[in-house]
Amino acid sequence: MSDDIPHQPRNLPDPAWLRPLTFLSARINTLAAIAAAAMLCAMTMLIIVEIALRFFGTSTFMSDALVSYGVAAVTFLAAPWALEHGAMIRVRILIDRVTGPARWIAEAFTLLTTGWILWFLLSYEWRSMVKLWSRGSVSQDYYPIPLWIPEAFFATGLALLLLQVVVRALRLLALAQTDDRGVTL
Numbered sequence: 001m002s003d004d005i006p007h008q009p010r011n012l013p014d015p016a017w018l019r020p021l022t023f024l025s026a027r028i029n030t031l032a033a034i035a036a037a038a039m040l041c042a043m044t045m046l047i048i049v050e051i052a053l054r055f056f057g058t059s060t061f062m063s064d065a066l067v068s069y070g071v072a073a074v075t076f077l078a079a080p081w082a083l084e085h086g087a088m089i090r091v092r093i094l095i096d097r098v099t100g101p102a103r104w105i106a107e108a109f110t111l112l113t114t115g116w117i118l119w120f121l122l123s124y125e126w127r128s129m130v131k132l133w134s135r136g137s138v139s140q141d142y143y144p145i146p147l148w149i150p151e152a153f154f155a156t157g158l159a160l161l162l163l164q165v166v167v168r169a170l171r172l173l174a175l176a177q178t179d180d181r182g183v184t185l
Helices: 019-055 063-084 100-135 148-175
Strands: none
Touching (some): 019 063, 019 148
């Protein structure tokens, strides 16, 4: 089955009013993905160091906590880039069976509900992060880590995902673009 959608115009440029937002979103998503890749490399190195230290009967005493925070950070920082480039897992069993206005409505509904859920999660996460900051809450690990830091990665990822959903929604409204291929600037 081909990814080409015959009734869909391919690679139409964004209108002039949407280009700055698309550009900003794309650049921030790329920076977040680079940060996620760097964190993944750092986690790999930490695990290798931990393995080596255990051969000598010692430990960093923090690798499990840092790697668990890192996995969450990598997941949420890389997700907006994946959505932007059409690499996000998407169940297409229904959307592939509808065309024309029904497809536009289905895509609009998906973007609206996804945006609402992301906004809800982001507002909740923001309140949680502020509470952790104001209370000075830290982890119970060997080296205490301020708990607002891991939560900040989650909030950042949610904010960037929401921005990408807004860009897709605006593209849907301006260009009637209902495909999930990557964005071309």
